[in-house]
Amino acid sequence: MTATAPHGAPPPVDAAHDPHLSGAFEPVIDEIDAGDLEVTGELPPEMDGMYLRNGPNPRFTPLGSYVYPLEGDGMVHGLRVSDGRAHYTNRFVRTPALDVEVAAGRALWGGLMTGYTPGEDEVGPTLAHTFKDMPDINVVRHGGRLLALGESATPFRLTPELATCGRETFDGTIPAGITAHPKVDPRTGEMAVFCYGLEPPYLTWSLLGPDGTTRRNPTAVPDVDEPVMVHDMALTERFLVLVLAPLYFDIAAAMRGGSMLAWRPDDGTRVALIPRDGGPVRWATSEAYWSWHNANAYETDDGRVVLDYVQWSRPGGMSPDTGPIVGGLARAEIDPVAGTMSRRFLVDPASMEFPRVDDRRLGRRHDVVALGTITGRQPLVPGDHDAVVWLDPETGRTVRWEAPEYAVGEPCFVPRPGDDDTAHGWWVTFALERTDRSSCFLVFSGADPGAGPVATVRIPVRVPLGLHGAWLPTQE
Template identity: 35%
Template sequence: MDVEVLGRVLSTLPEHDEHPYRSGPWRPQTVERAAADLEVVGEIPADLDGVYLRNTENPVHPAQATYHPFDGDGMVHVVGFRDGKVFYRNRFVRTDGFLAEQRSGKSLWAGIAENPDSALRADGWGARGRMKDAASTDVVVHAGVALATFYQCGEPYRIDPLTLDTLGKSPWTPSGGVSAHPKVDPVTGELLFFNYGKEEPYLHYGVVDANDKLVHCTDIALPGPRLPHDMAFTENYAILNDCPLFWEPELLAKGAHVARFHPELPLRLGVLPRRGSGDQIRWFEAESTFVLHFVNAYEDGDEIVVEGFFQSDPEGKAARWPGDPAYARLFRMLSLDGMGTRLHRWRLDLTTGRTREERLSDDITEFGVVDQTRAGRPNRYAYASTGEPGWFLFDGIVRHDLRTGAQQRYRYGAGVFGSETAFAAGSGDGHLVTMTTDVAADRSECLVFDAARVEDGPVARIRLPERVSSGTHATWAPGESLPGWRDADDPAAAVGLSGR
């Protein structure tokens, strides 16, 4: 393995950290590396051509009072595959907040579990205000550039998808920023996005074209501040949501941001022409729940079909926690089993205005993905993660057949935890790529699966140069979509290595 250290960042975290989400599989990294000639067990598929990008919440300073795992600084990892060879690189996203805290040597903004007024600086980002924009939640590739985004709305940071150099903020960013989970249409090349906040009309939706130009942005009126985390789209429509889990209005008026579920209110799914104005949105009511992530949506005659994860307990009261009761209260809305997340389908009838819905699986899964060439179009398979009971950790993969209900499962093994799986198109049914952290062995690997035979386990295991902190969202970008992908003879040159 050929490894080069590219940089180190200042960290003031305790050497022996006992915080449950800054230790074990969540132990953060401070070193940036590039590596080639990685050790491979098995065989890399010859047609696997492109990059797996994964974002990670990776803190470098203690919180002012109470750390939440969504507060960590964004660190993006890339594993690239070309001509049967593989390379790796990781880098922090150089957000304005990250650089300011590096200069100060401490946390300057309040985290999600802290009062925004406790921030040491009066400025900041986020739907709550006075938060750090960590760009640590999601990553997508649009117009040849990776975009790292923050779940509570911030400025999308542009990143070179090969070197991971931070290229600055997207110039089209609207006031209020952009939430995590913007969507890229593989056919038109458009990026669809939304943001939300505490000021009327509470929600905004926009479109950026294939040339990275903002071509549409409109207000979406909601009954009050909401906490949407995701969206979906079809060939002709954007699908937004008004979920009945939101900041309690009476407490919000006193400055307290406490999210509560209101089961007496329905889930509302909004259907809007992709370049329609806010007054064109049509709301469809469904059984009360919170949807953290959608899988896909498509048009079927006069119906819009939306697939995602229904939560039986959005407040996570059933979550199990083995230690401090204070942590149990703080982290109850993190574990998949605590929230009861199950694959679900909603059918929105554009003629009658009615909603039909059905559960697609009784198993607890979340963080579902599809073949991105089918995004916004009908597709048969979804690939989702299973969760470690009581924890925000992924312990395996499930392949859901959306037509027959059949499932294939693979579990990583005791003490081994993965990140979101990404689908890579290729021969047959394509490939799945993910990244795992083995706590006992103190190592990380990138795993490649045959998407049609998940239960058989990985066809290739790539040893990474350092144990990687557990993370969440990831994406796959085919090589043909990446500028400069074939400029060098050896793919190691893409990460600054000589390829020796």
């Protein structure tokens, strides 16, 4: 990373004192391939595929500001597992802006909160005064496409070897892009996506068939009359579920040097139930809360929609409010006919994030939610966890694995081939040792994850904490 700024640009941030650019989050520069990795324990012989995880990894020191987790160059880390052996690969997502910065040897774009964009003399006419692409949040595979996803933007397509092919517009049908959390219906293979924007229509949704072709072109969500940030979605048999918390984009304030995002809790939080057949959208409203991530949603026999998600009292770092933020795994029950909803925490509020279920359960009842959480034994910044918890939302039974010596990433489920029982699969994640900052890949038994890893794969380079990932079976 460099501490040099282009002429007229904001100065570089102090990366050494930014908790999301140092320590467990410190970016890496080198792209490597490494095979025959050291394994402690035994990798399950049935495990055959690749775990991919994306995350913000600025190639050069950001200019002016840096907002985790919304900005940074994307880097995809992959661990291929087969026949009890493991191979590691990592690659930057090579966007046009990143290519120009690499050629210049320095950062050229300002952070999101600075409003600074480079001119034609620095980046050429095509990129001049544009926002930088940042496909750094998630990675998914659908319809033969492997996609690196950003925050409401055009995805970038990758090869199986993680080389960047370029922008993906789905044959021109979704030119504005999608957000980083599409959902795939495991029964139909259909992928639901949505996108928010700064200009009308402020919120749209689309459907893609299992072959990747667009079945429904971007369709405006009605009754959304200003730009609002929506990070995640959920899917049921009939509905797309979108949570519209009162976090709005305020371009006028940003132009005056203020915050680009405004938290207006008096507006409350609205939940949109969007029929997948294109029928009228149904709304429910509650007191204001913020949510980054959903675990899953499903419909009950009497037609209610149940949504499990991580609830926060407000968005940290994105509002002028001060004081503690209360959060934890929660459940909302929504009546689509009456337009009412009730909410309750499933466990005592605690710092936890990145909820995941067995993806084969998406849209139907699930019996376990896995999340990163904290032990409370040490101060940790958002996105850093030193424990994993598995929770049965029906019974409230929880299982914990605590490892204060590790910085632990998002858990992801790996099914046993041909076996529908979640208990017979495995949970995996990258982790980073806090003292020597060495990295590893952890594998937990689905039957007894609290017992600790059944296999630990040593990674020969540091893997910073990141965001979201996916398990890609070889046979698909």
